[in-house]
Amino acid sequence: MSGLKLTGLRKNYGAHQVIKGVDLVVEPKEFVVFVGPSGCGKSTLLRMIAGLEEISGGDLTIGGVRMNEVDASKRGIAMVFQSYALYPHMTVRENMGFALKYAGESAANIARRVNEAAKILELHKLMDRKPRDLSGGQRQRVAIGRAIVRHPEVFLFDEPLSNLDAELRVQMRIEIARLHKELQTTIIYVTHDQVEAMTLADKIVVLREGLIEQTGAPLTLYDDPDNQFVAGFIGSPRMNFLPAVVKNGALTLPEYDGQVIPMPPVAAKLAEGAEVTVGIRPEHFRTGGSASLDLTIELIEHLGGESFAYARQGKANVITIATGTGRNWASGERIQATFDPASVLLFTAQGARVR
Numbered sequence: 001m002s003g004l005k006l007t008g009l010r011k012n013y014g015a016h017q018v019i020k021g022v023d024l025v026v027e028p029k030e031f032v033v034f035v036g037p038s039g040c041g042k043s044t045l046l047r048m049i050a051g052l053e054e055i056s057g058g059d060l061t062i063g064g065v066r067m068n069e070v071d072a073s074k075r076g077i078a079m080v081f082q083s084y085a086l087y088p089h090m091t092v093r094e095n096m097g098f099a100l101k102y103a104g105e106s107a108a109n110i111a112r113r114v115n116e117a118a119k120i121l122e123l124h125k126l127m128d129r130k131p132r133d134l135s136g137g138q139r140q141r142v143a144i145g146r147a148i149v150r151h152p153e154v155f156l157f158d159e160p161l162s163n164l165d166a167e168l169r170v171q172m173r174i175e176i177a178r179l180h181k182e183l184q185t186t187i188i189y190v191t192h193d194q195v196e197a198m199t200l201a202d203k204i205v206v207l208r209e210g211l212i213e214q215t216g217a218p219l220t221l222y223d224d225p226d227n228q229f230v231a232g233f234i235g236s237p238r239m240n241f242l243p244a245v246v247k248n249g250a251l252t253l254p255e256y257d258g259q260v261i262p263m264p265p266v267a268a269k270l271a272e273g274a275e276v277t278v279g280i281r282p283e284h285f286r287t288g289g290s291a292s293l294d295l296t297i298e299l300i301e302h303l304g305g306e307s308f309a310y311a312r313q314g315k316a317n318v319i320t321i322a323t324g325t326g327r328n329w330a331s332g333e334r335i336q337a338t339f340d341p342a343s344v345l346l347f348t349a350q351g352a353r354v355r
């Protein structure tokens with residue numbers, strides 16, 4: 001299976017720079033997930049790799065071969081889109097075999113490869129149906145089947161599950177994880193879904209405005225983000241950010257009525273008067289600890305197994321608190337939200353991590 005190497009990859013539409021110099025290595029068999037805000041260039045980058053979009057600058061190699069000018073059909077890649085437009089007048093079998101037929105494969109070869117893909121995707125009972133007689137999840141499996149039959153070196157997925165309802169998404173997510181194990185191919189996958197990114201990826205790439213902010217294993221990005229953007233982007237609900245000032249060996253929170261929390265060990269090197277942003281994840285409040293904030297619960301959401309309290313102090317931003325079961329909490333209540341100061345992350349005014 002092929003790996004990929006992107007070196008200084010750029011894409012302009014006229015004067016508009018969309019991809020501004022991306023360097024990335026994707027190892028053979030690796031499952032890489034692209035995440036980032038809408039419009040940051042995820043789909044563009046995927047389409048450049050697929051050969052559906054011209055490359056304005058830099059180099060793309062697949063399996064060690066430079067691919068910048070190679071035709072999409074000769075890159076050994078199959079792409080699955082969010083809108084997977086199956087041919088409505090063809091059966092599942094015909095839809096899956098179409099690309100092979102178009103490429104001039106023999107009928108016997110097409111039948112063998114289509115059956116093999118149908119087995120992997122458990123589609124064999126549906127082979128003679130038309131797309132309109134399938135559920136959303138079944139249609140999505142056919143779209144993936146169309147890609148599998150081509151035996152690609154690399155799979156590209158652009159938000160393949162975003163049209164499905166919540167339950168189907170979970171099922172298909174597990175299918176895709178299984179598929180990756182079974183086929184042992186290189187996969188690049190774009191998603192907006194935190195859980196998909198965290199659970200499927202060997203490596204997550206966080207993009208922002210056409211540049212990579214950070215690349216790493218899911219838990220590395222969660223535990224040890226390089227900057228405030230990545231810290232805020234990875235993790236759901238989002239990390240809380242509180243403006244703070246270093247004062248007398250502690251952190252004062254001016255927007256939270258000047259409440260004081262102890263200095264995390266990493267802050268020792270900060271100068272008196274330095275302005276920083278304190279990052280506390282909602283789940284850091286779950287385990288408690290020696291630091292605490294005095295807050296009033298504005299709203300509480302009981303989800304059954306977990307509750308989230310949205311609490312504030314004065315006019316400051318609302319803080320999200322994961323409470324565990326938290327059933328004894330109610331809105332309007334004053335609470336001491338406790339956490340371990342060592343779990344806190346600090347960022348400079350420019351958003352860089354203080355390590």
Ligand SMILES: Nc1ncnc2c1ncn2[C@@H]1O[C@H](COP(=O)(O)OP(=O)(O)OP(=O)(O)O)[C@@H](O)[C@H]1O
Pocket residue numbers: 013016018036037038039040041042043044045
């Ligand atoms: N053909 C085009 N001409 C000009 N600008 C384009 C073109 N295609 C895309 N763009 C711009 O490139 C940027 C990146 O778009 P892209 O579709 O890659 O974003 P994305 O990260 O996939 O977003 P989303 O999460 O919403 O799918 C956007 O600002 C978009 O408007």
Ligand SMILES: [Mg+2]
Pocket residue numbers: 042043044
């Ligand atoms: Mg997109």
